Amino acid sequence: MIHFLNLIRWKNLLIIALTQYLIKYALLLPFRESHGVFITLSDFNFFLLVLATLCIAAGGYVINDIHDIETDKINKPNQLIINKHITDKTATTLFMVLNIVGVGIGFYLANGIGKSGFFAIFFIASALLYIYSTSLKQIAVVGNVVVSIVVALSIILVGIFELVPAMNANNKTVQTTFINIIKDYAVFAFMINLVREMVKDIEDIDGDHNAGIQTLPVLLGRARANKIVFILSLVPIFSVTYYVITYLFKQQLVVGYFLILVIAPLIYVSIKLFNAETKAHYKHISLILKIVMLTGMLSLLLYNFILK
Structure with a gap:
């Protein structure tokens, strides 16, 4: 069971589910009466929306591991799951089941709210994750951008279906005001995930090189790729700082939260990137970025102070 949970990256799935629930129950529901926010999905149908998202995300992790067997033998020999604990055939079946369930639930929900076209979002996300694993990840930066778009999509999805x-x-x-708030969080998730994906590419340069995967570090070398990722890591720092100064500056508690739990760790990441050399360095940076993603999403709990 533990190998199955590790295969579908249960910790990452928890962050996705938590984010979606925070958007509905911390950002939207509390402002139904005070601000006149109208939402669409019942509690059960919202659970189905989260479940569909998690199924498609889990399927993406599974197909990625199936196509990463050779690179993972070098990059993560102690964390190999496919063909060590779970057979290739079982993993492929699991991928198909997860996607059928996820896309099927998406079809049901889209039709249930009278917006059948919304079904395409689930289908496109599923297709993008498959194409990423089979071909796009071999194209420098393109694969990183595609994965980050899908991550952002999991956030904006709540606004699309609810508002x-x-x-x-x-x-x-x-409705538009709250959609824009959700969109801002989706952009934040995109930026953080893009930096993290590129950091992971530097960390995995040896396995990717041997497998012939043309990531940015493989094409340019670790040192040049590191400089590019360092510059890229400055973008979320300036973006979040601008956002706080522009929209949240009057709320001292909120400003303090963002300074200590989002901006400061991002500055720490940039400093660490400037001096990073070893695989352990990049692994540490990747972990900090995952924590920043979580603290960034937890800031949704502060909207009772922001919009009071």
Whole structure:
């Protein structure tokens, strides 16, 4: 059971589920009466939305591991799961089941809210993760961007399903305001994930090189790739700082939260990147970025102070 959970990256799935639940129950529901926010999904249907998202994400992790067997023998020999604890055939079947369930639930939900076209989001996300694992990850930066888009999509999905169907002429301004807040979080997730994916590419340069995968570090070398990722790591620092100064500056508690738990760790990441050399360095940086992703999403709990 533990090998199955590790294969689908259960910790990452928990962060996705937590983020989606925070958006609904910390950002949207508390402001139904005070701000006139209209939401669409019942508690059960929202659970199905989260489940569909997790199934497609889990399927993406499985297919990625199936196609990473050779590189993982070099990059993560102690963490190998496919053909060591779970057979290739079982993993492929699991990938197919997860995607059928995820896309199927998406089809049911889209039709249930009278927006059948929304079903395409689940299908596109599933297809992108498959294409990424089979071909796009071999193209420098493109694969990193695609994965980061899918991560951002898992966040904006809540706004699409909860707010868009309930939008009308009377509440358009309020609905749009909250969609924009969700969009800002999706952009944040995209930026952090993109930096993290590129850090992981530097960490995995040896296995990727042997497998002929043309990642940025393989093409340019570790030192040059490191400089590019360092410059890229400055973007979320300036973006979050600008956001805090522009929208949150009057809320001291909120400013303190972002400074200590989001901006400071991002500055730490940039400093560490500037001097990073070993695989252990990049592994540490990747972990800090995952924590920043979590603390960034937990800031959704502060909107009771921001929008009071």
